Amino acid sequence: MGRGTGAQLPARPGSGIAVKRVHITWADSIAPEPVTWAWSGSLEPLYEGSEDSDGIGPESSESSGRIAAGTIAIAAGPEGVGKSSFGITIAALVSTGRLHGAWFGTPRTVLYAAVEDSWAHTLVPRLMAAGADLARIGRFEVVSDEDLAATLSLPHDNDLFEAAISDHDVALVVLDPLMSLVSDRIDTHREREVREALDPLAKIADRTKAVILGIAHWNKGSGSDISARITGSGAFKNVPRAIFGFGRDPESLDGGCVMTQSKNSLGRSDLPSIRYRIESATVGTPHGDAHTGRLVVLGVSDRSLAEILATANSGEKGKGRAEKLTPAQEFILTYVQAYGDAHGEVASRDLLTQGAIEGFKENDLSKARNAMRNLVGTRKTGTDGGWNWFLTDEGVNAQSGNAAAA
Template sequence: MNALPAGDGHPGTSTRSIVLTPASAIRMRPVYWTWTDRIPAGSITLIPGREGIGKSLTLAWLSAQITRGTLPGQHLGQARPVIYAASEDSWAHTIGPRLYAAGADMDLVYRVDIQEETGFDALTLPRDCSALAVEIRRLGVALIAADPLLSLIAAGIDTHRDRDLRTALEPLAKMADTTGCAVVGLAHFNKSASPDALNLITGSRAFSAVARAVISIARDDDAGDGSCVMSQSKNNLGRLDLPSLRYIVESAEVPTDEGPAYVGRLVFTGESDRSVADILGDNAGTGDADNRTERDAVAKWLIAYLTEQGGEAPWPDVRKAARVEGIAERTLQRARPRAGVVTELAGFPARSMWRLTLSDTTAPAAPVPPQSRQLRQLPERGATGVTVGRLAQPPTGRDTPSPPLALFPASANGHEGTAA
């Protein structure tokens, strides 16, 4: 490694110097995954979407899986702590019950506040990155959950200016990299109409640029059951061709000292034929009304066809019959949820069957206000394989002095801080 003077070349005119390191001196390492193929460890991941579709439920579900060691990834089988920074909801009334309903180990979820001489303040980026890194290493934290990430940015930073926002996000990304901790932050969609989820994230493009992965969420109105779809919209460190996942929100009762509290809980129902891009494209397209009319017509045809076949038929037969009617395969797939048709494997060798379920069309489930809950079992298929690895040892060095962090386990009583 060679250090060369920067500036005009005259000695003493600059304290900066250029450091050149040969690539051969840099140790190459594999990518470790907090959630296999979806959330990389040591990086920032964004979960954007519109309001009221369960983004916070997803974050609570992730936290619960980490604290129980049940999330497919490098921490599978190892319960790890989570630091949860939330600013829009009450811990007593919302966040605590959400985590409890999600099945989280409440002793391993920590609310984070900044303690100062005058009291408590909110966690602020980039100011508190160094102090946060100290606590991550001390406790072995596997996940920083930010609900939403925007609320952690210092007030003086213009989050709509790329250069300004990077002054907060790049130190956070460096902190995640040196500690091996995953940072997962929620983000909101703006009011624009676009099929590209990255273009809809409120604020500067720096949010999606600095994040190594983006998992977008959208409600599928055509499904008829209030379900939402989760898709991988960005994945710089891994695969992008991951199956989209579908989930619903169910109601759950949480016991408290003052009587029961009622929240929602997230339940994955399997993979989705429609992606978030498909859903956003429907909403953004100028021919949306025509598209919906076409899907309605195809859904009616599909119901009639399967009824004639006794309620179910092999997928090749459905596709063949649709082609005879001039129905494109993509349109048929998008009309399937609207028709209340489910797919399942049957027989030996297994083959895909399309089955009509009248209950799906006559009695759709009523959506529940977004809360949270633990998933009993992850979808059986999809990118849920296991990658077991060990976090790299962080480099040594002194952290920049910062106000001390006050970490409160979610099970603790007493101080209700302002940070979360």
């Protein structure tokens, strides 16, 4: 069998069409490589102090890879649910070598291109609250011949973009929001045009082995397909190798939200969803305190964002409202009702200790509480990281109904 690399056809004189040629690379000359996971696991470095942390631990990168080095990833959701805070969090972890994956233990450089937020008032305080190494995070801008700062425009500025990544050995680039950095000459609702920006971006990621994380907004649709909710053409969900959806959990009593990975082209599709919330934080500056927010991981969610959206769309009761209680859930309700203090609260550590005596595993009790957050609420106590559990109004009514039925 012939093994030539290809043939070249001449362009017609005066056609203005660039000369092209076929280039064939035979598969037996391509060395196979394993996937290098830039992020694997479930943000374990942020679990410290979480009420659910005992049930979660780091998994091997082979089984829990989420974002591969050298690829594009998208974080999408409606306004105000922390998708930009997720970008800040990942940037902070990469800059300090705390992100579980191939770069763990090795602080790496991050570039951040932001269009909507102020660096002085918003981004730097958020990075400080997230524990970032500010010396390793660079504000990415392009500058004109007159030294005037301009917004990055893709694909027009691709050469400058790739050179910056290579010159500074960058591991992560955050584009927030991605659509605002796509050239205004491209119709972002046309697949073919959007690919003119995203396909070259994917090749830049592959050549530099950097992760390019784009922040995106949701459209006004109401479906439960997280990837399909991304504003713009289908290319925004087809080109990235990983997509994460962010949204509120309407049944959460503590402002909880859920992050679900809806696409993982190079890894598992059944990785657990992460429960989190955005908490206020204060950081000191030379001009006084700055008040900002930070993403706090609460643990693994018992249901995915897709399930939450489907429940909201159908009007059916959510998973956390199941009528039939498990033995672990019945124990929790009975214990809190029997031993609650003047405010109806019990220390979670006391409940978990008694539960172990009665044969319940701590992880099972934590999961049981998570599955009935409409019945049992939680409150953090003081600065020692302790948590109290209490019956919500619905939980009190449920227990009263059970007692009456008995």
